Amino acid sequence: MIWEKTQERLKDALSSSVYNLWIEPLECLEVRDDAILLKSPDRYFSAYINQHYLSSIEEMVEQTGEMKRRVLLFEGESKPVTVGAAKGQLRLPNIPENNSTLRTLHPRYTFDQYMVGESNILAESACRSMSMLDDSIGPCLYINSDTGLGKSHLTHAVAHKVFAESPMTRLRYVTAQQFASEMVRNIQSRTMDAFKSKYHDQCDMLMVEDIHTLKGKKKTQEELNELLDALIKTGKQVIVTSNRAPRELDGIDEEFRSRMSSGLITSIKAPDISTRQRIVINKASQHNLALDSDYSEFLAQHIRGDVRQVESAIVAIRAKSRLTDGYIDIDMIREVVADVVGVGKAMTVEMISELIAKQFQVSMKELQSKSRKKRFTFPRQVAMYLCRKHTEDSLADIGRAFNRDHSTVLHSIKKVTNLAVRDTSVNAQVELLSGKIKSL
Template structure:
């Protein structure tokens, strides 16, 4: 069977523990046209394998005679047996028993944001892996390995997810010994322990009396060798004891400067994942949810305008909606497009929206071709590839119609549609194209 051969080859190209964790559980389901369909345990597993191993699997398939096959990973939904309908009392939610006088929510963690829960977190392509991994850690199913590391820019949801884990753990297992703090707070506690000669108590707190440790902003430990050593010892003890650890930072472990190599290795011992800026669909859902919380009535047009002009940091959305509510109250409560434009320009600091022409300029610089070439009728590969990528990016990052994008390149809408399909196909099949577009996406978001 081809899947068995593919697995044998993959086993020789990756570490044994990685193969056992991510490849061995996959099961062949069927070959349907050009789709080589594999079955995985759950959506989190599917997302991670697709992101990290699909290109390697497709390469092995090609070497075994399936050159055009594309890997599709799905989750098997177990069929439920038909049973007689019996009316019975709904079972109570499963929660951990606790001793008398123990607070249900471990109230010493008053700094947990009440709305930072899983239910309030908007899941999209940019964060589905991080969200699923945090749910996995919260229920302790062991899927993400000994340590989860999440990195992202500011305001994209790292703190929301760590708070959500704490909320879920306290709600379902109130006796869990959970410690949630920033890396700076950890460093301050350590210094206090040294000054007061209570380091034994400090070590005991984190190494022995801890079931789950959540540490935010690990990048703040840059250059602090003693604190890194102490936290590394804590991680080593917890990981060996089968405890749960979540770390967050603004960069992946390999990109953190001034970090000890042993500490860096320990942080990378489990799943390392990132949160990207939300796409326009996710931003629209975030705006709708937060507008509801602010009791703002926004129609589809206003939501679409806000979503297309406010990008990156989700806190910008909150800032805009707070300003919108304040201005609306001062003007009698009526919200129209002029008011929304004013808020976007003055509060969020975004003026003219992104256009296909702006993206055309950026792509011409990146590929070292002129805008005139991109707008020409040339069919040379060195021109057509950048042109197709520019059209794809224009469709992704602007609200322009296919016809409007076509005008920027002297093409009709059918050519734009064809270019988008070409680039979308390359994204799935070619990891180098995917990496190149990730870089361009970041540059476009900065325009």
């Protein structure tokens, strides 16, 4: 009865599309004195509700039942168990309470769900080694990348695997800001001895995210540098993430920078188009969304940076398709892409070269290589020709993208132009590719 009344209140408070999409699928399994247990379709659904609508649901539950109850979401037949008072965080089996400090782990941020490509294979391999408590890559792993390329996915994956296979490991997983705030609180309360003991003596693995946010915080850097030194000397493992390489960090003490560089330093680059398409297909599968290959390719072509934007696009497509009885067309895909990344983005050499590489079934490395094999030279020449035709880049700019000088680009343009005039099949191929570029 409480859930039915809560649903009525939510129906009035939310738009009909939001209610139908996110509230109606929830099923009430049990009402307790302190909590109401709801079943959701899948883990992603639960994560999205937790992030966007949980507070509203709990507020309506309280208004309906005249007492405060927590709302717990889960999937399948087993009920969730919470860690202490931390809302929604799962207690891992056989882990003593307060043994580890960690951010709430995303259920799908595992190694199995991580799409590996040339851009991230070293970082993924290193994290797998660290998760198995293997010290072959050194005591400290430093990962840097732009936002949304998978740093947090990998650190969550390490935590998942460590707790699954070595549940007694004392893992401290915090952001740099959380570490700084905790240190300040302990200084103010004069409990720094307990703070130091927690991290120095009761820690087997330390993970600190976003180390670049400590710019100018000299005291925190000194404390963390001392901690890293103590852990490394006692054979413990450390993973640090940042948005740039150690040498590029501004406002970071040189000794601290050196300490973080004592092991493997690896970066994650933006994924190539084939990896992006696999990411799109994987995200769609997670949301039970069937996408034609043309649509997944279109999304991969246009959503090129932050992988979270792929998730946002898939969610939007799924929501829109529910309103059209599952029907999806290219106009819907274009509309979603425009909402996610904007419209009117200029064509780039990278976009064209990636398309050509895929059409000729060669890699970007092969396209940019010094090889003179016809299998690589003809696609390379076509790519240069089309880059000149569809972008505003200079011959020198196009040449740099292919590790060539401007004279090579000019030669390629003349070569393809002459071939297209003499050979109708080449002309048809070039026109077909040009049409694909215009539809990007």
